[in-house]
Each structure stands twice: as C-alpha cells, then as structure tokens.
Amino acid sequence: MRVFNEIAVVTTICIKSIPQRFWASFSTVVAVGLVVTVLLAFLAMAAGFQQTLRGTGTKDMAILMRAGSQAELNSGVTRDQARLIEEAPGVMKDADGKPLVSPELYVIVDGVKKTAVPADGNLKKAPRSNLTLRGLGPAGIAVRPGLKIVEGRAFKPGTNELMVGRALQKDFAGLNVGDTVKLGNSNWLVVGAFELGGSVFESELWADTPEVQDLFHRQNVFQSIRARLTGPDALKALSDYAANDPQLKLDVTTEADYYAQQASRTSDLIQKLGWPLAIAMAFGALAGALNTMYSSVAARAQEIATLRCIGFSGTSSFIGTLLESLVLALVGGIVGTLVTWVLFDGLTGSTLSGASFSQIVFTFHLTPAVAVQGIILALVVGLVGGVFPAWRAARIPIVEAYGTP
Amino acid sequence: MTGQTLIHLQDVSKRFVKGKDTITIFDHLGLSIPAGDFVAVMGPSGSGKTTLLNLLGGIDQPTEGSITFDGGRVDTLTEGQLARWRAHNVGFIFQFYNLMPTLSAARNVELPLLLTSFSRAERKRRVEAALSLVGLAERADHYPREMSGGQQQRVAIARALISDPKLLLCDEPTGDLDRTTADEILAMLRLLNQEMGKTIVMVTHDPEAAKYARRTLHLDKGRFTERELVA
Ligand SMILES: Nc1ncnc2c1ncn2[C@@H]1O[C@H](COP(=O)(O)OP(=O)(O)O)[C@@H](O)[C@H]1O
Ligand SMILES: [Mg+2]
Numbered sequence: 001m002r003v004f005n006e007i008a009v010v011t012t013i014c015i016k017s018i019p020q021r022f023w024a025s026f027s028t029v030v031a032v033g034l035v036v037t038v039l040l041a042f043l044a045m046a047a048g049f050q051q052t053l054r055g056t057g058t059k060d061m062a063i064l065m066r067a068g069s070q071a072e073l074n075s076g077v078t079r080d081q082a083r084l085i086e087e088a089p090g091v092m093k094d095a096d097g098k099p100l101v102s103p104e105l106y107v108i109v110d111g112v113k114k115t116a117v118p119a120d121g122n123l124k125k126a127p128r129s130n131l132t133l134r135g136l137g138p139a140g141i142a143v144r145p146g147l148k149i150v151e152g153r154a155f156k157p158g159t160n161e162l163m164v165g166r167a168l169q170k171d172f173a174g175l176n177v178g179d180t181v182k183l184g185n186s187n188w189l190v191v192g193a194f195e196l197g198g199s200v201f202e203s204e205l206w207a208d209t210p211e212v213q214d215l216f217h218r219q220n221v222f223q224s225i226r227a228r229l230t231g232p233d234a235l236k237a238l239s240d241y242a243a244n245d246p247q248l249k250l251d252v253t254t255e256a257d258y259y260a261q262q263a264s265r266t267s268d269l270i271q272k273l274g275w276p277l278a279i280a281m282a283f284g285a286l287a288g289a290l291n292t293m294y295s296s297v298a299a300r301a302q303e304i305a306t307l308r309c310i311g312f313s314g315t316s317s318f319i320g321t322l323l324e325s326l327v328l329a330l331v332g333g334i335v336g337t338l339v340t341w342v343l344f345d346g347l348t349g350s351t352l353s354g355a356s357f358s359q360i361v362f363t364f365h366l367t368p369a370v371a372v373q374g375i376i377l378a379l380v381v382g383l384v385g386g387v388f389p390a391w392r393a394a395r396i397p398i399v400e401a402y403g404t405p
Numbered sequence: 406m407t408g409q410t411l412i413h414l415q416d417v418s419k420r421f422v423k424g425k426d427t428i429t430i431f432d433h434l435g436l437s438i439p440a441g442d443f444v445a446v447m448g449p450s451g452s453g454k455t456t457l458l459n460l461l462g463g464i465d466q467p468t469e470g471s472i473t474f475d476g477g478r479v480d481t482l483t484e485g486q487l488a489r490w491r492a493h494n495v496g497f498i499f500q501f502y503n504l505m506p507t508l509s510a511a512r513n514v515e516l517p518l519l520l521t522s523f524s525r526a527e528r529k530r531r532v533e534a535a536l537s538l539v540g541l542a543e544r545a546d547h548y549p550r551e552m553s554g555g556q557q558q559r560v561a562i563a564r565a566l567i568s569d570p571k572l573l574l575c576d577e578p579t580g581d582l583d584r585t586t587a588d589e590i591l592a593m594l595r596l597l598n599q600e601m602g603k604t605i606v607m608v609t610h611d612p613e614a615a616k617y618a619r620r621t622l623h624l625d626k627g628r629f630t631e632r633e634l635v636a
Contacts, residue, residue, distance in 0.1 A: 005519040009512075016507035306503040309464060310564075311492025311520050313485070398464045401503060402455055402576055 006312055010320035013307075015327055017300060024292040025328055031285035032332025032381055033339060035278055036374040040340035040366060042274025043373060045349065046267035048365035053263030056199035057255030061143065062090075062238055064225040064250045071262070072106045077222045077250070079103070082137075084248055088241045090234030091227045100143045100228035105135030105212045105221075109183050109205065111172045123174055131168065132204045133183065135212035135222075143228050144196060152177040152192030157208045163192045165202035167361035171348065175205075184215050200259065203361045226255070282381050285332075289385025293325050297393045304393055305401035314394035321390035322383070329382025333375040340374070341366050410473075411440040411571060411604050412461060417470035419456055430456050431627045433470070440571065443598040443605045445615035448624035454608040455576055457624065461606055462495045462574045463487045475571065492520045496565025500577035502557040504549040510536065510560045511545040517568040535563040539593065555586035562593060566603075573597065575607040579614055591617040 018025045057063075064085060065075035082103035085091065092100045110128035118126055141147060141154055155161035164175045174181060181188045188207065196202055213219050229235055235254060242248040297304070304317045345366040414436040421428045430453040438444060446454050459465035460472060463479055472480045474494065482490055496517075497503075504513045511532050518528045536542050539559040549557050558578060565573055575594065579587035595617045597603045607618060615621045623630045 002520060002522060009508075009516065009519055013505050013507055302503065303505055306497075306499070306505075307516070308488070309462075309491065309497050310517050311488045312516075313488060399455075399459055401464075401497070402499060 003316075006316045007319050010307065010312065010316040011323045013303065014296070014300070014320040014324035017296065017303075018324065018328070021292065021296055021299065024295060028285070028289050028292045028328050028385075029332040029335060031288045032329050032378050033336035035281045035285045035381065036333050036336025036378050037339045037343075038281060039274055039278035039377055040337060040370060040374040041344050041364070042270055042278070043370040044340060044344050044364040044366040045362075046270040046274070047367050047370050048349075049270060049360070049362045050263040050267040051365055052198065052360065052362040053200055053259045053266070055197055056201060056259040057257075058146070059254050059256045060229045060231075060234075061255040062227045062229050062235060062252055063255045063258050064227065064238075064242070064252050065223070067249045067251050069251070072104075072223045073108070075106075075223045077103065077225055079220045079222070081248055081250065082222060082225050084245065085225050085227055085238075085242075088227070088238050090230055090237035090241070092230045092234075094139075094142060098139070100139050102137035102140040102143045102226045103209065103222040104137060104140065104224050104226060105133075105209050105216075105218065106223035107133050107135075107212065107216050107218075109133045111168075111181075112174065114171060114173050117173045126173075129172075131172070133212060134201075134204050134206050135209035136206055137209050137226075140206070140209070140226070143226050144201075146197050148195045149192050150195050152190075155191055155206065155208055158210070159208065160186055160188045160211055161191045161207065162188045163194055163206040164190055165204050165206075165361075166193055166195045167198075167202035167348070168204065169193050171361050181205075186215060200360050225250075229254075278377060282377060285381050286385050289325060289329065289381055290388060292328070293321065293386055293389035294392070296324060297321060297389045297396075300393075301396050301400050304396050305398050308396070308398045309401045317396070318390045318394040321393040322386040325386025325389070326379060326382040329378045329385065330375070332381075333378025336378065337366070337371050337374050341371075408440045410437050411442070411475060412436070412438040413471075413473040414460070414467075415471050415473075417460065417467045417472065419453070419460065419465075420468045429627070431467075434627065434629075436622075436629065438604060438606065440604055441598070441602050443595065443617070443619045444607070445618035445621040446606060446608045446624055447610065447612075447615055447621055452624045453627055454624055458574050458576055458606065458608055461572070462497060463491050489520075492517060492568060494570050494572055496568070496570045496573045498558070498561055498565050498573060498575040498578045500580040502549070502554070502561045502581075504557055504560055504564075506549050509546050509548055510541060510552070510563075513549070513560055514563045514567055516564060521568065531567060532563075535567045536560075538566070539563045553586070554582050555589060558582065558586075558590050559593070562590070562597075566597070571604055573603050573605045575605065575609075577608055577610065579609070579611060584613075587611070587614065 065072060066077060069075035086099040086101045094100055108130050111131045112123050112126040113129055116126050117123065138157065150166060155163055162181060169175045175190055177190050177193060179190045181190060239252040242250050242252050308314065344364040347364045349362060349364060414434060417431055417434045419431040421430065446457060448454055456465065460467055467480055471478060479490065514532045514535055515528055518531060533542065536545055539562050541556060541559055544552060544556065579590055582590065591614055594605055598605050609615055
C-alpha cells in the first residue's frame with residue numbers, strides 16, 4: 001500500500017508535468033500515432049482482403065483444377081475432363097437430371113479505375129488495371145444459388161454480353177448496364193450487375209464460355225470446373241473418383257477452402273509489407289520519445305531529487321517516468337487507431353491479388369484484433385523510449401535537490 | 406532547552422574525487438549537536454556548508470569517520486535504509502522551497518506521509534494540522550505558483566514537519582525572501598525550536614538570520630570556529 005501510494009504520487013507528478021513540455025510531448029504523440037496509422041492501414045487492408053476472400057465460395061461447391069496448379073490462372077482443364085466430371089459421383093443434378101457442373105474460363109482483361117479516369121473523360125488514355133473475365137458454362141448460374149441479379153439481366157448464351165460484379169461496377173469506369181466494353185477486338189454489352197454475398201466474384205466480369213473461348217482462341221480449354229456437391233461426403237466421393245481415373249489428374253477441393261488459402265497468401269504478403277514499414281517508422285518515433293523523456297527527466301531533476309531527499313525510492317521515479325512515457329505512447333496509439341478508423345475503416349480499395357494477378361475489390365476492416373496490434377506497437381515504443389530515461393531518473397543524485405530550480 | 410547529544414560527528418573526513426584531483430572538504434572534523442539546539446552555520450561559499458548538511462541529513466556519506474544520530478550509527482546504513490531513516494528523522498527546507506509545482510499545497514505537505522502506513526483520513530487530518538500551524542489552512546488547495554515565496558516556504562516547512570522528525574535541516578531558507586518575509590520564516594523556525602523542541606541546523610549567509618539561532622558555527626577551510634551569540 002505504501003509502495004503503491006509512493007508510485008501513484010510520483011506518476012501523478014510526472015503525468016501532470018506533461019503540459020509543461022507540451023510541444024515535445026505532442027510531437028511524440030503524433031509520431032507514435034503516425035506509426036500506428038500506417039501499420040493499422042496495412043493490417044486493416046489485410047483483414048478486409050481476407051474477409052472478402054474468406055466470404056467467397058461455399059463448402060458445397062467443389063472446384064477442380066489441374067493437379068499442382070494452386071490457382072485458377074495457372075490451371076488448364078480439357079473438355080473431356082469436364083465431361084467425365086459430369087458423370088462423377090457426389091455431383092448434384094437439377095430438376096431435369098442435368099448435372100450442376102460448370103467448366104469455366106478464367107482470363108485477364110483490363111479496365112480503368114474510376115480514380116484513374118483522366119479529366120477529359122477519355123478512357124483510351126487512362127492507365128489500365130487487370131480484371132478477371134470469367135467464362136461460365138451453361139450451368140454457371142445454376143451452380144451458384146446465392147447469386148442475385150441486382151440490375152438488368154443475365155447474359156444470353158451465344159452473345160457478346162457481360163454481367164458485372166457489383167463491387168467492380170462501383171470501382172471501375174464504364175461498366176454500367178448499357179455500356180459497351182471493348183475486350184480484345186470485339187465489343188461487349190453490359191446487360192446486368194450481380195451480387196454474390198460480398199465475395200470476390202463481385203470483382204469479376206462474367207460472360208458465356210464459348211464466346212470468351214472465341215475471343216481468346218482457347219477452344220476446348222478451361223481453367224477450372226465448378227461442381228455442386230450433394231452433401232458433406234460428396235467431396236470425398238468426387239476426389240476418389242478423380243484419383244482413380246488416370247485421365248483426371250485434378251486437384252479437388254471445396255471452393256471455400258480454395259479461397260481461404262488464397263486469402264492467407266495475399267494477406268500474409270500485405271502484412272509482410274506493413275510490418276517492416278511500420279517498424280522502420282517506429283524507430284523514428286522512438287528517437288522522438290527518448291528525446292522527450294530525457295528532457296522530461298532533466299526538467300524534473302530537482303523534483304525527483306527532492307522526493308528522494310524526503311525518502312522516496314529511486315524505483316518510484318523509475319516507474320513514474322516509465323508510465324509517463326507509456327501514457328504518451330498509449331495516447332499516440334489511440335489517436336492512430338481512431339485516425340485509421342475514421343480514414344480507412346469501411347473504405348473500399350482494390351488491389352492486385354497475388355494469386356490471380358487481377359484486381360480484387362475489398363473493404364478495409366479495422367478489427368479489434370488489428371487495433372490491438374497497433375496499440376501493442378505503440379506501447380513497445382513507449383516502453384523502450386521510457387526505460388532509459390527512467391533509469392536516468394532513478395540515478396539522479398539526491399544533492400541535486402539543492403540549487404536553483 | 407538543550408539536552409542529550411542528538412548528532413555526533415567523529416573524525417569525519419569528506420573527499421570528492423574529480424578526475425585526477427581529490428578535493429578534501431573535511432579532514433577529521435568533530436561536531437556535537439545536542440537535542441533541542443538551533444545552530445546557524447555560516448561561512449564563505451565553497452567552505453562545505455551544504456556538504457555538512459548532506460552528511461547530517463544522510464544524503465551523502467563521509468569518506469571516513471562516524472556519524473551517530475540518537476545513539477545509532479548513520480554512516481553504515483545502506484541507501485535504502487538511509488531513505489527510510491531520512492523519512493522518519495529529518496525534515497528538509499530548501500532555499501527555493503522545492504515544492505512540486507503540479508501538486509496543491511496539501512498534496513505537497515502530504516508527500517512524506519505517503520511513505521508511512523497512515524490511513525487516508527489520518528493523513529488528511531495531519532496535513533490540515535500542519536498547514537494550520539504555518540498559518541495556511543485556507544491555502545490547502547492552492548498550487549505553488551499561486552502563492553508568494555514566503556507562503557511557499559511555509560508550505561515547505563509544513564512538509565518538513567509533517568512526519569514529526571527530530572531534526573530540521575535548512576539550506577539558506579531565507580536566501581530568496583525579502584527581509585520582512587525572512588523574519589516571519591525565521592520566527593517560525595525559532596518557535597518550532599522553542600515550543601516543539603525541534604533540533605535545527607540552518608545554513609545561512611545572513612548575519613541577521615543567524616541571530617535567531619542559539620549559536621552560530623563558522624565554517625572555514627573545513628574547520629569550525631564557534632561563537633556563542635550574545636543575547
Ligand atoms: N558532488 C561533488 N563532487 C565534487 N565536488 C563537490 C561536490 N559537492 C561539493 N563539491 C565541492 O565541495 C566544496 C564545498 O561545496 P559546498 O558544500 O556546496 O559549499 P557551500 O555550500 O559552503 O557553498 C566546493 O568546492 C564544491 O565544488
Ligand atoms: Mg551551499
């Protein structure tokens with residue numbers, strides 16, 4: 001209790017003296033806040049990205065790709081293989097007895113972000129970003145029961161018509177229903193917009209497979225096969241079937257697992273960019289914190305010496321100084337978190353997905369787990385920036401109580 | 406009024422090592438201060454007055470020799486033991502008051518009590534009593550910057566008294582005050598000596614201030630030349 005009283009009053013003295021060094025303390029708070037903002041922006045991006053990809057795909061949809069291809073873009077599947085899958089066990093059939101299997105094409109086209117549209121509105125001169133164009137088989141829409149056409153209609157098979165994901169439509173120019181889009185040498189008409197549970201599909205353009213095959217001269221080749229599964233055991237049945245057929249050298253997983261894996265790869269990458277940058281900046285903030293705290297200790301040298309004279313321990317000066325530093329850092333951390341929240345949370349961004357090399361639209365998401373990491377970084381800066389000055393505070397000679405203030 | 410020996414310095418030497426040089430401040434110094442004494446210490450700058458106070462107050466240790474307080478050795482205590490010893494036995498009064506600018510008068514006076522096991526209520530009662538004693542009961546919630554130098558020094562006196570130490574050490578307590586205020590402070594110290602039996606050692610440059618003491622020690626080149634005051 002006595003020790004607690006002692007530390008409490010020294011801490012009060014330290015913290016109440018912060019306004020006496022207002023600008024130094026303020027700049028420390030700002031520096032720490034900036035570090036935390038940068039870190040959290042990256043982590044919120046990773047979290048939002050992960051959330052978008054995680055929300056993509058369901059457990060009752062199988063995705064089949066060439067063995068070892070890891071991502072749709074690298075995969076190649078033949079028409080014969082697609083036909084074999086239509087007869088595979090575990091695959092659901094529609095009311096007419098037709099298997100719910102969609103061989104799909106996955107190609108990269110380009111588009112212009114709304115933010116990149118030049119002042120004169122001429123899209124031809126604008127810098128272009130990669131987009132995913134997916135060719136759907138005849139059952140492509142039937143295999144996705146969550147699909148909602150929110151504007152216009154689905155494309156008609158055998159025509160150069162496009163459906164646009166809602167997220168993509170918001171972020172990219174010239175993708176409104178009725179717009180004409182030039183892909184390769186042919187013109188395509190946007191006839192509808194769709195939503196699919198906030199998933200990564202909402203960042204795609206969809207069209208009829210044969211048309212896309214024509215456009216890219218890829219007759220008889222697909223990137224993946226989607227197949228609706230009949231139930232929880234169906235995946236196993238389907239994989240066993242594929243494993244026993246030498247013609248079917250395919251990897252079989254659920255769509256949910258596939259996107260979860262894609263998500264962790266890309267969000268790992270974002271975090272690997274964010275942390276080193278934030279840590280490099282943290283060293284700058286640390287220098288500021290050290291400077292502030294050393295000047296704080298110098299300014300309070302006589303007060304500390306007087307307390308020692310009265311009988312206070314060096315430990316209480318140490319802890320008081322350390323807590324002052326931690327409080328400054330914590331305030332910086334909270335400010336940084338709030339700034340990130342105001343500026344970034346809910347903000348829509350799009351980034352190149354590592355696996356698909358095309359743009360995925362996602363929303364920054366400042367989760368509590370992300371915020372905690374920012375606060376921890378701030379406290380580490382406060383701890384390191386406080387411990388050396390605190391050590392000096394504890395070693396101030398008591399005789400410094402005398403002399404001019 | 407004075408009685409048994411409260412502080413006894415025997416063969417005390419104090420040397421500071423500065424780089425290659427060793428400065429000798431005291432060489433086999435002896436001094437006895439009886440309980441209830443009020444000693445003024447005068448002498449030129451650099452003669453070792455503050456160093457003497459530091460030794461008496463357990464802020465610094467002698468290079469050689471022994472210091473006894475109330476029959477117990479002080480010079481052998483460890484740093485932590487010394488801190489506790491100071492908290493119980495010594496009140497310090499400084500030239501520049503040394504109040505915590507961010508604490509109210511009452512909180513400043515309370516500081517030494519935070520090192521005791523008194524309850525919050527008991528601390529409050531004692532702080533009020535000490536502030537009344539120095540005539541500042543109404544100023545309890547004021548901050549140092551809102552008070553005159555004389556008032557601040559009275560708060561400092563209340564702080565020095567609060568844990569009821571036997572010994573008060575004052576380093577130029579009126580060095581920063583005008584004559585009238587200085588006389589008020591000195592009269593208060595004399596009262597504490599006469600009525601409460603506090604033993605006081607006061608360093609001063611001011612012969613007028615020294616007149617309030619029972620005796621004056623002149624310190625020069627590490628030696629005392631004592632002169633009893635003519636009443
Ligand atoms: N910590 C120290 N280290 C080195 N020299 C010191 C130290 N403290 C005091 N001195 C020296 O001891 C001498 C006496 O100092 P001090 O006791 O402060 O004198 P006074 O208070 O009488 O002016 C001075 O020459 C001073 O420079
Ligand atoms: Mg001095």
